[in-house]
Amino acid sequence: MSTPLELVALVSASRTVVGWTEAAERLWGYSAEEAMNRPVDHLLMAGGDSGCASAMEQSRTWSGTVELRQPDGRGRTMELRVSPFSVGEAAGDWFVWEAGPIEPPALSSPDAVVPKALFDHAPMGALVLDRDLRCIWSNQAINEMDFIPGGPQPGRRITELLPGGGAEALEAEMRRVFESGAPSLDQEWIPPAVAGETGKPPLSLSLFPLDESDGRARGVCLMAVDTGESGSRRRLELLAEAGTRIGSTLDVMRTAQELADTAVPALADFVTVELADTVIPDEEPLGRLDASNVSVPAFYRGGMASVHPGVPEALWQRGMPVFVPPTSPYTGVRDSGQSHFEPVIDTSPGTWRDNDPDRARVVRQFGLHSLMIVPLRARGVLLGIASFVRGENPAPFSRDDLRLAEGLAARASLSLDNARRYSRERTAALALQRDLLPHQLQSGQAVEVASRYLPADTRDGVGGDWFDAIPMRHDRVALVVGDVAGHGINAAATMGRVRMVVNTLTNLELPPDQVLRRLDEVVVGLARDRPEDEFTTPIVGATCVYVVYDPATRRCTMASAGHPPPAIVTPDGDVAFADVPVGAPVGVGLGDFRSIETRLPEGSLIALYTDGLVETRADDMDHGLDRLRAALTAPAGALEDLATAIIDNVPAPGQAEDDMALLLARTLTPTPRGRP
Structure with a gap:
């Protein structure tokens, strides 16, 4: 059977008593001095809260039967209702406890609705309104908050007391709380500015209904907390x-x-x-x-x-x-x-x-x-x-x-x-790189070619790797793969300049080691021409492998400037990495490069690549070369399909750390000179 309830205690978010009324003294038998700052768990019998603790943890309203713990250790069954209200971010949700039995109070008595002992000295402001949303009681704290100029006046509505905009919306929210029974917590309120004064600190307003013993709403309580600091x-x-x-x-x-x-x-x-x-x-x-x-x-x-x-x-x-x-x-x-x-x-x-x-x-x-x-x-x-x-x-x-x-x-x-x-x-760098890389490889009649380029950062899409196939006289072809240090627009610009130099040197019909020696001298000059200041460095470096294939003699001449070795795949599927002497990267200025020459069977495959394909910080190059060897031993098929399979399977799992360039060239049966 429902019993009339009276507000008895104010409990903080840490479940400590911060307000204690005379009604609480009657029900529990503890004085305010004994109850204040005491954990509420000591005021209830073990296992007798019937969900009260859970409701407080979830900051929701709860009512039910509990066993009060009295000073002599005996329990007393009472009806308890717990209602949360917000006191701003600094303190979190606090809780009002209402307990019975008591005789139903008359609404005309403000003290019966909200006991003065609970709120008179509380740090938050309290304002009680009746069914018509007219003020019937307030405490001293709310008068000191500049919430209502001149303080609340009994019998007046909030729209009659608050200047400026917002009063209608606040009263509408009060009406919603009164009719629905659902509290409204922690609504920010900005006090209207007064000419000549600086802005006043905001208040946190919480509204919750006040009910009769039969559950019918009898009014609304407004709690106000100064949230300037919070x-x-x-x-x-x-x-x-x-x-x-x-x-x-x-x-x-x-x-x-x-x-x-x-x-x-x-x-x-x-x-x-x-x-x-x-x-x-x-x-x-x-x-x-x-x-x-x-x-x-x-x-x-x-x-x-x-x-x-x-x-x-x-x-x-x-x-x-x-x-x-x-x-x-x-x-x-x-x-x-x-x-x-x-x-x-x-x-x-x-x-x-x-x-x-x-x-x-x-x-x-x-x-x-x-x-x-x-x-x-x-x-x-x-x-x-x-x-x-x-x-x-x-x-x-x-x-x-x-x-x-x-x-x-x-x-x-x-x-x-x-x-x-x-x-x-990025847009400029992409446009630059698209213009600098070959749009279509021209390999002549010596080889069939396929290529791939994959940047380390697929979002940026810009790096310093490059590849090229350059037709030469007498059906020969030069195959080049290189890697300029760095990423972004500077690396792309340097790559374009180096690639143009390689194309020019190829037209001079120089042996591969001489091409790299001349390229080294040019790149050293490029570094010297760059401005040196606190934000840039004049160092320009690149690795490169340069290969010339002559279909008439089936001779392949190679030289390397700090670059991984070419892979040679014979028609029967044997894979070998060419034993090319590895010189210093171009741009260092040492100029120590040597060429080697080997004879290739018809239908052989030459694979040139950059180190990003076979090496990461966590996976050394030997493991990457083993994966490349396995991919190259796959059954022969279309060269484009093989290039795709290598890019898909050879790199180590995970995010690529460096750009990848791949150039595949399969030797063709030469066409006799003088015949169409």
């Missing part, structure tokens, strides 16, 4: 989180989305991140898109997030151009580089929203009431803007919120600029 900690934590979440990749679209995801719901209910067209070079320039007198394309949508699934507030999806009125806060922030702060959105006629009916409709539909727009700027370049909007959260944005949004935007801007610069350099 709010500062929350802002610092969010900025720290932004440092790890924003900029995890060098992709501008993903970085924009990470900013939106970080800010929702911690700061705003709806966030969009718009990017300038210069940040997304692959998109159509905005100036080429159609515009009108009331709508111009100003940005591309980079990211968006909402407390509502599917982001229904969004008028444009990611990657789409965003249109705004020519005169609006969006263009104002873009042109001035200054933030727009609108704690209470002005929906009255005569504003810029008259020319933006779609946005006005979204504001009305989702109850959006507070707006901030901040620029995304780094190194003097405007990269876009970020918009922060509140709708579900009834508290308007504060100046502290604006500073937090600007801090998030500053961190995101640096990541966006790094991604923009990276994308620009």
Whole structure:
């Protein structure tokens, strides 16, 4: 049978008694001095809490029968109800304990609803409202919080006491709590600013229903906690989180989305991140898109997030151009580089929203009431803007919120600029490498060739490895594979210069060792021509293997500059690695290179490759050469298929650590000279 309940204790998140009433003294037999700061487990019989502890751990409301432990050790069966309420981030959830039996109190007596002994000296503010949501009682703490100017007045509604916007939303939330019986915890409230005063610290408001003994709601209790210090900690934590979440990749679209995801719901209910067209070079320039007198394309949508699934507030999806009125806060922030702060959105006629009916409709539909727009700027370049909007959260944005949004935007801007610069350099490097590597190998009638190039970083796609097949006089062919030190645009540029030098030297009909000696001299000169400062080094180095095959004599002449040996596969499947003297890499200046010559049967296979194919830090070259040997002994088939099989099976498992280049050449039966 249900019994009337009376508030008896206030329990902290650490399950310690921090408030004790006269009703508790009657029920337990302990005085306030004996109960205060005591673990609540000592106040209940062992095994007699019937789920109370579990409810407190999960921070949920619970009611049921318990066995109270009295001072003489005897138990007493009582009905207990535990209700959580938030006191801000610094302290977590606390709990109100109500216990019976007592006679049902009259609602007209404030002390019967909320015992003064419980809340008069509590650190949080307390305000009790009746069924009509009119104030009937408050404690001293709430009068000192600047929550209600002049303090609560009995018989007045919250909308009659609070100035500025937000009071209607707060009263609507009180009505929801009263009717549903579900508490509302830790809602941020920004006290309205007063002219001439600095911004006041935010408050954390929690609402929970007060029930009659028969379960019917009889009022609402509001708890207010000054969260100025915890709010500062929350802002610092969010900025720290932004440092790890924003900029995890060098992709501008993903970085924009990470900013939106970080800010929702911690700061705003709806966030969009718009990017300038210069940040997304692959998109159509905005100036080429159609515009009108009331709508111009100003940005591309980079990211968006909402407390509502599917982001229904969004008028444009990611990657789409965003249109705004020519005169609006969006263009104002873009042109001035200054933030727009609108704690209470002005929906009255005569504003810029008259020319933006779609946005006005979204504001009305989702109850959006507070707006901030901040620029995304780094190194003097405007990269876009970020918009922060509140709708579900009834508290308007504060100046502290604006500073937090600007801090998030500053961190995101640096990541966006790094991604923009990276994308620009990568695009240039890819274009350079595509122009510098052979588009189609010209091997003449001496050999059939197949090639592969695989960068270590498939995202970057740029390195210093190269390969070439250069036709020579008398149907001979030069086969070359090399590896310039480094990655990125500098390595690609150096590779292009070295490759052109090799092509020029090949036209001189020099033996392989002489080609490498001349190449060494040229590369030393390239290093000397490079500027040396604190950011660059004049050292330029490359390994290279140079092979000349003469189909008339079937002679193959080879020389190596610090490069892995060529593999020779005979028609019967035997694989041998040529015993080529390994000279120093070109660019060192030693010039000590020697050629060897061998005679190949018709249908032999020559495999040239870079060390990235057969060597990693965790796997030495001998193991890689064994894997290459096994791949080359596979049954003969199409050369392209063999090249694919080698790239798929020879590298060590895991992420490649170096670029890979492969050149396969199968000798052909020579065509007699003078015959077509």
